[in-house]
Amino acid sequence: MIRTRFAPSPTGFLHVGGARTALFSWAFARKHAGKFILRIEDTDLDRSTDASVQAILDGMRWLGLDWDEGPYHQMHRLDRYREVAEQLIREGNAYHCYCSKEELDAMREAQRARGEKPRYDGRWRPENAKALGLAPAPGARPIVRFRNPLEGAVTFLDLVKGPITVANAELDDLVILRADGVPTYNFGVVVDDLDMRITHVIRGDDHVNNTPRQVNIFRALGAELPHFAHAPMILGADGERLSKRHGAVSVMQYADDGFLPEALLNYLARLGWSHGDAELFAKEKFIDWFDLGHISRSPAQFNPDKLRWLNQQYLKAADDGRLAHAVVPRIERDGGTLAGGPPLERVVALLKERSETLAQLADEAMMFYRNREPPAQLLAEHLTPEVKPALAELATRLEGLGDWSADAINAEVQVVAKARGLKMPRLAIPLRVLVFGVAHTPALSAVLALAGRQRVLGRIRQYAQ
Ligand code: GLU
Numbered sequence: 055m056i057r058t059r060f061a062p063s064p065t066g067f068l069h070v071g072g073a074r075t076a077l078f079s080w081a082f083a084r085k086h087a088g089k090f091i092l093r094i095e096d097t098d099l100d101r102s103t104d105a106s107v108q109a110i111l112d113g114m115r116w117l118g119l120d121w122d123e124g125p126y127h128q129m130h131r132l133d134r135y136r137e138v139a140e141q142l143i144r145e146g147n148a149y150h151c152y153c154s155k156e157e158l159d160a161m162r163e164a165q166r167a168r169g170e171k172p173r174y175d176g177r178w179r180p181e182n183a184k185a186l187g188l189a190p191a192p193g194a195r196p197i198v199r200f201r202n203p204l205e206g207a208v209t210f211l212d213l214v215k216g217p218i219t220v221a222n223a224e225l226d227d228l229v230i231l232r233a234d235g236v237p238t239y240n241f242g243v244v245v246d247d248l249d250m251r252i253t254h255v256i257r258g259d260d261h262v263n264n265t266p267r268q269v270n271i272f273r274a275l276g277a278e279l280p281h282f283a284h285a286p287m288i289l290g291a292d293g294e295r296l297s298k299r300h301g302a303v304s305v306m307q308y309a310d311d312g313f314l315p316e317a318l319l320n321y322l323a324r325l326g327w328s329h330g331d332a333e334l335f336a337k338e339k340f341i342d343w344f345d346l347g348h349i350s351r352s353p354a355q356f357n358p359d360k361l362r363w364l365n366q367q368y369l370k371a372a373d374d375g376r377l378a379h380a381v382v383p384r385i386e387r388d389g390g391t392l393a394g395g396p397p398l399e400r401v402v403a404l405l406k407e408r409s410e411t412l413a414q415l416a417d418e419a420m421m422f423y424r425n426r427e428p429p430a431q432l433l434a435e436h437l438t439p440e441v442k443p444a445l446a447e448l449a450t451r452l453e454g455l456g457d458w459s460a461d462a463i464n465a466e467v468q469v470v471a472k473a474r475g476l477k478m479p480r481l482a483i484p485l486r487v488l489v490f491g492v493a494h495t496p497a498l499s500a501v502l503a504l505a506g507r508q509r510v511l512g513r514i515r516q517y518a519q
Contacts, residue, residue, distance in 0.1 A: 056088030057253050060114075060121070061243065063095045064106035067304035068113030070356070071258060071288045071296060074322040078285055079256040080119045081323075081344040091250050092124035095243070097236050102129075113305035117315050118337065126250070128242050135237040138245050138275070139198045139230055147274040148230060150196035151178035152188070173226040174199070198231035200241070200271060208266040213283040213346045215259070220266040228267055240264055244271040252280050256346070259284035283346045286326045286353045296356050312384070312412030314372065317365040326354040334367055362410045369406050369415065374399045377406060377415065384416035390423035396504040404500055422504060426491030428517065436484040436493070437517060444474045444481060445488070445518035449511055458507050464499035488513040 060076040062068070068076075083090035092114070096102040111125065128135075142148035151174075153161075162172035176182055179201060190196065202225045209219040230241035237245070243264075247255060262284045272279050290300035302308055308318050319337060327350065329335070329343045369377065378398040385392065392398060401419045409415035428437075437445075451466045471481050482498045489510055495501045502510050 055253070056083055056086040057091060057251050058083045058088065058256055059091040059093050059124075059247070059250060059252050060119075061093040061095050061246070061257070062110050063098060063101070064103060064110055065098060065101040066106055067109045067306060069303050070305060070308075070318075070322065070325075071303075072110075073113060073117060073119075073305050073318075074288060074325050075256065075258050075285060076114065076119050077117070077319060077322050078283075078327065078344070078349070079254075080121075081341050082254060082256060082346065083122075084341045085344055088253070089122040090120075091126070091252070092121035093126045093246055093250070094124075094128065095239065096127055096129050097239070097242055099236065109304075109306065116309050117305060117319055123250070126246070128237070128246065131242075131246070132235050132237075134249065135231060135242060135245055136235055139237075139241070142200065142230070142271075142274060143198065145274075146201065148198050148200050149178060149180055150190075151199045151227075151229075152190040152194045152196050153178065154191075154194075176227055179227070195233040197229050197233050199227040200230045200267075200274070202227050202267070202270055208269050210265060210269050210279060210282060212262070212265075213254075213281055214286075214349045215262070215284060215351055218262070218265070222270075225267055225270070230271070240267045241271065244268050244275070247280055248272070248275065248277050254281045254283060254346075256283045256285065259286055283349060285349050286351060288325050289353045289355050291355065291357070293355075300356065301358055312414065312416070313361070313365050314368045314412070317368040318361070320368070321361045321364050324354075325356065326350050334364065366410045369409055369412070372406070374403045374406070377402045377412070380412050381416040381419060384413065385419060385423055388416065388420055388424075390420050391425075392423055395423045396506060400504060404496055404504065408496065421490045421492065421495065421501070428487045428491050428513075432487045432491075432493055433517065436487050438484075440474075441476070441480060441484050442518045444470055444476060445484060445514050447474075448481070448485075449514040449518070452507065452514075453511060455507075458503060460497070460499040460503040463502050467499065484518075485510075485514075488517050 058079040060079050062072050080090045082088070094107055094110070096107070107125070114121070139148060143150070158174070161175055165172045177186060177188065178199065203222045205222060207219050207221045208225075209217060211217050228240055229238050231237055265282055265284070269279060288296045290296050296303060302311060305318065309315070316337060320335060320340070323340045324333065327344070327348055329348065335343070381402065382392065382398065398419065401422050402415065405415055405418045409418060448466060448470045451470065452463065455462050455466065467481060471478055483493050485498060485502065486495050487493055489502065489505055
């Protein structure tokens with residue numbers, strides 16, 4: 055049974071990079087009818103917050119990345135890390151280290167002075183401590199260090215990058231348990247991936263340098279390795295790692311900005327993975343197509359324009375009732391009044407083709423739900439003496455119209471324009487200005503039909519007679 059996990063550190067919102075990693079892990083589990091586990095890596099006590107845990111859960115739920123187990127919290131598992139650390143000590147694969155911060159600083163300083171790379175020198179390895187006659191200072195609380203092999207190399211097969219080999223000489227004796235009993239990242243992750251029987255560790259390649267250390271710990275525990283797949287980083291247009299400087303990076307910011315979750319998900323799927331030229335595909339298709347072999351080795355570039363384009367495609371195809379429901383709070387927040395206006399579903403049906411986001415859709419829909427008086431400047435510009443009587447005539451014709459439909463309205467406007475020798479825009483623009491207070495709208499007859507006879511006639515009479 056395939057088991058994957060997403061293991062965010064709750065030190066901020068759910069970042070699009072994290073969401074992309076979560077999506078890959080989730081899709082892989084779904085594809086293979088496996089399990090997807092959510093684990094909160096909250097061992098950085100200074101930076102982890104409950105608000106951030108909540109933000110991550112909100113982002114996952116909004117995207118529809120459902121998990122089968124968890125969320126597990128590492129801070130609830132301290133006894134287990136202690137137990138495994140003790141096992142490692144017992145078996146000679148870890149040891150207590152009593153170095154003070156000052157000692158460690160001095161050690162590094164001396165190494166630098168000798169032109170060496172700073173690293174822990176292994177002085178509290180039991181045999182060294184004995185040889186050096188080291189004894190713990192009274193009351194000193196030890197940390198636990200992993201006894202990394204001194205010789206040889208560690209090799210693992212990355213399912214994206216291929217085989218990776220690192221000399222053990224490059225890895226020093228890593229701290230696995232701090233004095234307060236909190237595990238370090240590399241240790242917590244191994245204990246958890248083992249206990250949670252993770253078969254595929256899929257994560258960002260900012261962790262690829264940690265993997266050899268983790269592999270050594272897995273081996274020391276006599277455990278079988280999970281498969282590893284490191285997905286490439288996501289960069290902004292300038293080639294720098296994606297960050298706030300590039301615009302929104304929080305998943306929930308995209309929700310606020312009016313993106314549909316399935317559009318963002320579709321976009322994220324294409325960041326570092328591809329299926330030929332396919333750009334637009336539903337979640338089910340993605341699950342069907344997803345494989346680790348097509349994760350790219352090179353970094354992906356985040357392109358906000360493409361995301362907006364995708365969102366527009368999803369908006370166009372979305373159900374009008376759903377979109378109407380989604381824009382209600384936006385319209386109300388902006389001071390619009392839905393009561394008395396045209397049915398929102400019909401408005402949305404007319405406008406959704408033109409909108410890239412729900413925010414834009416709500417903005418456009420506002421023209422029907424806000425009573426905007428025509429601005430004086432637009433009136434002066436467009437409501438010319440020549441146009442006024444034409445509008446008055448139109449009002450009379452519209453009043454007698456049996457069927458208040460876009461086609462019927464259009465026919466009347468055409469008749470009046472023709473009779474008066476006016477080009478269409480000479481009538482259409484002042485009508486827009488009168489009824490909506492703006493010079494530009496979608497097709498005139500469609501918006502007049504939606505605005506309703508009362509509003510249209512009322513405005514024409516108020517200003518043009
Ligand atoms: N907690 C790590 C992070 O947020 C995840 C590491 C992992 O997936 O192993 O970067």
